Amino acid sequence: xxxxxxxxxxxxxxxxxxxxxxxxxxxxxxxxxxxxADSKNAPYGQKSKEEIIALSMKNTxxxxxxxxxxxxxxxxxxxxxxxxxxxxxxxxxxxxxxxAIKPAVSHSKTQIIxxxxxxxxxxxxxxxxxxxxxxxxxxxxxxxxxxVQLIEQGGINSPEMAKLxxxxxxxxxxxxxxxxxxxxxxxxxxxxxxxxxxxxxIQIIDSGxxxxxxxQKILREKTGFSSAEKGEPIFYTNTDSKVLAEILENKxxxxxIDF
Numbered sequence: 001x002x003x004x005x006x007x008x009x010x011x012x013x014x015x016x017x018x019x020x021x022x023x024x025x026x027x028x029x030x031x032x033x034x035x036x037a038d039s040k041n042a043p044y045g046q047k048s049k050e051e052i053i054a055l056s057m058k059n060t061x062x063x064x065x066x067x068x069x070x071x072x073x074x075x076x077x078x079x080x081x082x083x084x085x086x087x088x089x090x091x092x093x094x095x096x097x098x099x100a101i102k103p104a105v106s107h108s109k110t111q112i113i114x115x116x117x118x119x120x121x122x123x124x125x126x127x128x129x130x131x132x133x134x135x136x137x138x139x140x141x142x143x144x145x146x147x148v149q150l151i152e153q154g155g156i157n158s159p160e161m162a163k164l165x166x167x168x169x170x171x172x173x174x175x176x177x178x179x180x181x182x183x184x185x186x187x188x189x190x191x192x193x194x195x196x197x198x199x200x201x202i203q204i205i206d207s208g209x210x211x212x213x214x215x216q217k218i219l220r221e222k223t224g225f226s227s228a229e230k231g232e233p234i235f236y237t238n239t240d241s242k243v244l245a246e247i248l249e250n251k252x253x254x255x256x257i258d259f
Contacts, residue, residue: 004224007032008215009068011059014042014152015244016186017074020097023208024072024215025233031226034066037237037244043148044077045118052120056082060090062259069223072215073097074185076117080124093218099183100205101130105137108179112138114172117183119143140175142168144184151186154243161193169197182206
């Protein structure tokens with residue numbers, strides 16, 4: 001396949017999808033990436049399906065105007081509520097992100113796993129269709145009320161965050177889970193906090209590495225790889241970029257847009 005130096009587009013309802021971007025950039029460092037943080041509308045998890053679809057289409061069109069060769073929907077809520085509509089409407093490959101239930105179920109010894117996710121993800125038809133496959137495993141679902149907002153405000157290590165996480169995770173620990181699935185791309189930034197609460201035998205799973213590998217596969221099969229030696233990332237946000245800059249350790253180009 002011929003090389004293709006057009007960028008990979010990535011969008012999320014804010015800064016959380018940078019956890020996915022980091023995995024993609026690590027695996028495919030020569031690919032140019034454009035990341036769109038729709039923080040003004042975060043969190044998507046409390047919006048209606050129609051609102052999520054409309055925002056996802058708006059984000060997609062922004063990235064297509066930047067000539068992106070494929071689009072990563074780095075948001076569980078947008079994936080579970082809108083990716084089918086995006087694939088029907090736009091002639092570009094889409095890669096979604098879903099809670100990594102399958103590896104948790106297949107490795108669980110207690111046959112009890114926990115999922116921490118947004119309301120939009122847990123209530124979606126796609127999520128429920130996925131969980132129906134695993135009737136033999138008890139799946140404890142917990143909506144992460146307030147977590148995305150705190151992360152967007154720079155409160156990852158705040159006392160309020162620790163209090164919320166403890167209230168969400170304690171019932172799962174008491175129910176004897178041995179795997180915790182993080183069902184929101186914001187949540188990997190909470191892993192250090194979560195590890196302070198969970199017993200050491202409980203494994204934490206997120207989707208970042210799997211999404212990066214799927215991105216590599218689609219580049220190989222459909223769009224072509226970049227021939228550049230190094231891919232420069234660009235980040236766009238429609239709110240104050242301070243928290244995004246901190247998450248990215250002030251290493252990359254950030255542009256604030258009215259979007």
